Amino acid sequence: MSIAPEIVTPEIVTLQNLRRITRERALGYGITLILIGVLEVLWFGGAGSALKTTIELGYNSSTAMPSITSALRVIPLLIGLLLLAPAVSHAAREFIPERLKFTKGVRNFFIIVGGYLVIWPIVLWLGVNSDGALRTLTIPVSTTGYVVGILTVVAGILLAWRRFDRGASPLLYAGLIVFMLGFLVWVARGSNVSGLHLQLTGILAAAVAAATFLIFGSLSGTLCERSGVVNIAIEGQFMTGAISSVMVVSAMNGTGISKLLGVLVAGILGSLLGWVLAVMSLRYKANQIIVGIVIVAFCTAVTQFIMFQVLDTHQNLNGAYPLPVWAIPFFSHIPIIGPILFDQNVLVYVAILGVVIANIALFRTRWGLRVRSVGEKPIAAETVGVSVTRMRYGAVILGGFVAGLGGAAFTIGPGTNFTFGMTNGYGYIALAIMIFGRWRPYGALMASLLFGFTIALSANLNIYLNQLVIPQQFISMLPYVITIAAVAGLVGRIRPPAADGVPFSRE
Numbered sequence: 001m002s003i004a005p006e007i008v009t010p011e012i013v014t015l016q017n018l019r020r021i022t023r024e025r026a027l028g029y030g031i032t033l034i035l036i037g038v039l040e041v042l043w044f045g046g047a048g049s050a051l052k053t054t055i056e057l058g059y060n061s062s063t064a065m066p067s068i069t070s071a072l073r074v075i076p077l078l079i080g081l082l083l084l085a086p087a088v089s090h091a092a093r094e095f096i097p098e099r100l101k102f103t104k105g106v107r108n109f110f111i112i113v114g115g116y117l118v119i120w121p122i123v124l125w126l127g128v129n130s131d132g133a134l135r136t137l138t139i140p141v142s143t144t145g146y147v148v149g150i151l152t153v154v155a156g157i158l159l160a161w162r163r164f165d166r167g168a169s170p171l172l173y174a175g176l177i178v179f180m181l182g183f184l185v186w187v188a189r190g191s192n193v194s195g196l197h198l199q200l201t202g203i204l205a206a207a208v209a210a211a212t213f214l215i216f217g218s219l220s221g222t223l224c225e226r227s228g229v230v231n232i233a234i235e236g237q238f239m240t241g242a243i244s245s246v247m248v249v250s251a252m253n254g255t256g257i258s259k260l261l262g263v264l265v266a267g268i269l270g271s272l273l274g275w276v277l278a279v280m281s282l283r284y285k286a287n288q289i290i291v292g293i294v295i296v297a298f299c300t301a302v303t304q305f306i307m308f309q310v311l312d313t314h315q316n317l318n319g320a321y322p323l324p325v326w327a328i329p330f331f332s333h334i335p336i337i338g339p340i341l342f343d344q345n346v347l348v349y350v351a352i353l354g355v356v357i358a359n360i361a362l363f364r365t366r367w368g369l370r371v372r373s374v375g376e377k378p379i380a381a382e383t384v385g386v387s388v389t390r391m392r393y394g395a396v397i398l399g400g401f402v403a404g405l406g407g408a409a410f411t412i413g414p415g416t417n418f419t420f421g422m423t424n425g426y427g428y429i430a431l432a433i434m435i436f437g438r439w440r441p442y443g444a445l446m447a448s449l450l451f452g453f454t455i456a457l458s459a460n461l462n463i464y465l466n467q468l469v470i471p472q473q474f475i476s477m478l479p480y481v482i483t484i485a486a487v488a489g490l491v492g493r494i495r496p497p498a499a500d501g502v503p504f505s506r507e
Contacts, residue, residue, distance in 0.1 A: 022163075022168070023163040025168055026159055026160070026163040026168040027159075027160050027163060029156075029159055029160075029168045029169070029171065029172045030156045030157065030158075030159035030160025030161070030163075030168075031156065031160055032156070032172065032175070033152055033153070033155050033156030033159060033171065033172065033175045034152075034153050034156035034157060034160070035156075036152050036156070036175050036176070036179050037148075037149045037150065037151070037152030037153030037154075037155075037156060037175075038149065038153065039149075039179075040145055040148055040149030040152060040178075040179060040182050041145060041146055041149035041150065041153075042149075043145065043186070044141065044142070044144065044145025044146075044148070044149065044182045044183070044185070044186045045142055045145035045146040045149055046142070046145070047141040047142045047145060047186060047189055048141075048142065049140070049142050051140070051141045051142070051189040051190060052138050052139060052140050052141060052189070052190070053138070053139055053141055053144075053185045053186075053188045053189050053190070053198055054136050054137070054138045054188075054197045054198065055136065055137045055138075055139065055185070055188075055197070055198045055200050056136050056197045056198065056199050056200065056201070056202075057134040057135075057136070057137060057200060057201055057335070057336055058133050058134045058136075058201065067124065067129065068121070068124065070125070073121035073124060073125065074121070076117040076118075076120055076121055077117065077118055077121045077122070079114075079117050080113070080114040080115065080116070080117030080118035080120075081114070081118060082114075083110045083111075083113055083114030083117065084110065084111065084114035084115065084118065086102070086107075086110065087107045087108075087110040087111045087114065088111075116334065123335070128335075129335075134335055134336070136197065139185065141185055141186055141189045144182065144185055145182060145185075145186065148178050148179075148181075148182050149182075151178075152175050152178060152179070155171055155174075155175065156175070159171055169438075169443065169446075170446075173446050173447075173450060176450055177450065177453065180453055180454070180457060181200075183457075184198055184200065184203070184457070185198065187461065187464045188464055199460075201336055201339060201340060202460075203453075203456050203457065203460050204336075204340045204453070204456075205339055205340045205343070205344070206456040206459065206460065207449065207452040207453040207455070207456035207457075208340055208341065208344060208348060208449065208452060209344060209345070209348060209413075209414060209452075209456075210452040210455040210456050210459075211448040211449050211451065211452025211453075211455075212347055212348050212351050212406070212409040212413060212452075213238065213406040213407070213409040213410055213413075213426060213430075214406075214426060214429065214430055214433055214448040214451055214452060215351040215352070215354075215355060215406075215444065215445060215448040216351055216354070216402050216403060216405050216406025216409060216430075217234045217238065217403055217406045217426065217427055217429075217430025217431075217433070218430045218431075218433040218434045218437060218444035218447065218448055219351075219354060219355060219358055219399075219402050219441060219444055220234055220237070220270075220399040220400065220402040220403035220406065220430070221234060221399070221430055221431050221433075221434035221444075222358070222362075222399075222434050222437070222439055222440070222441060222444055223358065223362075223371075223395050223396075223398055223399040223402065224274075224395060224396050224399040225375065225434065225439060225496065225497060225500050225501075226362060226371055226372055226375045226395065226439060226497060227371045227372075227374055227375045227391055227392045227395035227396065228374055228375040228378060228388075228392060228497060228499040228500055228501070228502065228504070229277070229278065229281055229282070229288060229392055229395070229396050229500075229501070230288045230289060230292065230500060230501040231274070231277065231292060231396065231399055231400075231403070231431075232288070232289055232291075232292025232293055232295075232296065232428075232431070233273055233274075233277050233291075233292040233295035233296055233299075233400075233403075233427075234403045234406075234427035234428075234430050234431065235296045235299075235423060235425065235426070235427025235428055236273060236292075236295045236296040236297075236298065236299030236300070236427070237269075237270040237273050237274070237299070237400055237403035237404050237406070237407060237427070238403060238406055238407040238410065238423040238426065238427045239299045239300065239303045239407065239423050240266070240269045240270060240273060240299050240302075240303070240404065240407060241266030241267070241269060241270050241403070241404035241405065241406060241407020241408050241410075242266070242407040242408065242410040242411045242418055242422065242423065243303050243306060243307070243407075243411075243418045244262075244265050244266050244269050244407075245262035245263060245265060245266040245407065245408040245411055245412050246262070246317075246318060246319070246321075246411040246412055246417065246418045247306075247311075247317050247318070247418075248261055248262040248265050249261075249262040249319070249321045249412050250316060250317045250318060250319040250321065251317060253319075254319065254321035258321075259321065259323055259324075259412060262408060262412050263323075263347070263405060263408045263412070266404040266405060266407050266408040267401040267402070267404040267405050267408075268401070268404065269404055270400040270401050270402070270403045270404020270405070270406075270407065271397045271398070271400040271401035271404060272400070273295055273299070273400050273404075274396045274397045274398075274399055274400020274401070274403070275393075275396075275397050275400065276291075276295060277291055277292060277295060277396055277400070278392065278393045278396040278397060281396075281503070282389050282392055282393060282503075282504070285503040285505075288501050289501070296427070303420060304420055307418070307419075307420045308420075311418065318417050318418055319417065320415045320416055320417050321412055321415060322345065322412065322413070322414060322415020323345040323346045323347060323412055323413055323415070324345065324346060325343065325344065325345050326343075326344070326345075326346060326349065327342065327343045328342040328343075345413055345414070347405070347408065347409045347413045348413075350405065351405075351409070352445070354402065354405075355441045355442065355444070355445045356441075358441040359440070359441040359442055362441065370386050370391050371391055371395050372497070373386060374386060374388045374391045374392060374499070374504075375497035375498070375499055375500060376497055376498045376499060377498065377499065378499050378502075378504045382504075388504045389504070392504075403427075406430075407423075410422055410423060425480075429451060429479055429480070430448075432482075433447040433448050433451055435496075436482075439496065439497065450482070451479050451482065454475075454478040454479045454482065455479060457475060457478070458475040458476040458478065461475055
């Protein structure tokens, strides 16, 4: 007598299931924040009471704070409060004209502009600036550890108790960033605070620059996997973009439009590798993971050959030609935030703008709806006339182009020579960032900034080696530890696109 095998049907996605999943995620995030807060209290709060840290908020001349006379400071303060009132209060929103559509974007704009107009005069009254520049800030290490630890624990308790759906991810990101800032304060501690200072703004600016290629890589993975194709080849596209861009720019001695051509060539070669992945995965229905690994192995061998057989002989083809740094008027003069976000090289702006465009394209356009439909239910999309193969081809090739730009961010972005192995497995980390960001462009941006901060952190700890009781190699492991945590599901239950990595067949 034979027993029929048990048929396991996939869980039906309903509003009730989604709410349950989000509540479980909020509980997991809350417990994580509580553990982080306890660690901050025990670790950072346990520092000696006499130890203090001097933080230098100034990074360059762009941190100058516009000064206004004391009497006139009331004007921006009142304007900022008027902008913040409708953004945070439903009652104040009734006084807004009906012809003004108070969307989420308008509300966020009011919050940003109003917050700046409120904070600006207040910090001037508090005397935070000296002759138009930000003062240094000296804080006790132990008290800082207790304060941030208790606040993190309270945030975790509220999140685990109330199970906030929308605020779960931002609270977790904020908690991790606060932990790392507390760690920096603890590392730079000392009884003689006049000597070794914490260059906080400089480290944060370096974190944004380091996150650029991760933003491109995670955005590439998001575009591909939203259409149902797993792009393991991001690491190979990084290598190709990095070496091709620097060779093109060096061949033209960095003059004229050579840098623009270098970026475009990097993107085109990345899209070519994306086309190869699409052909093998969609036309011949090969295993997408294996194809991606083969592409990475091929790119590794090719770049190694070019490095040791061409660039070592013709060193003029491996020059250091950085992209121009654009300081955006007015915005680059915003204290702290200005030099971090608005005084960077061009590719940083392209990466952030690409995230905004990708989010609008995926969730606000017909093209994005079709891409997501072929990644969730390809048979249903084919039934209503959407070509699954064509949409996947386009998304994978576009994702390859974006990953190629990420390769250019390794070399001509900061202006460094190409060295073999400089991508250092960041293509695989970009995939973990994509998972950490839940296959959403904005989530990938936030996760990339978090990973970029860990990269900048490990690179800037050399000056604090005498006070660092943890080996720096352990700090360098942080991005990979976070990667393992994200892939292992320690950041909550994550549901990928239903048809991700599944070959499509009309039969």
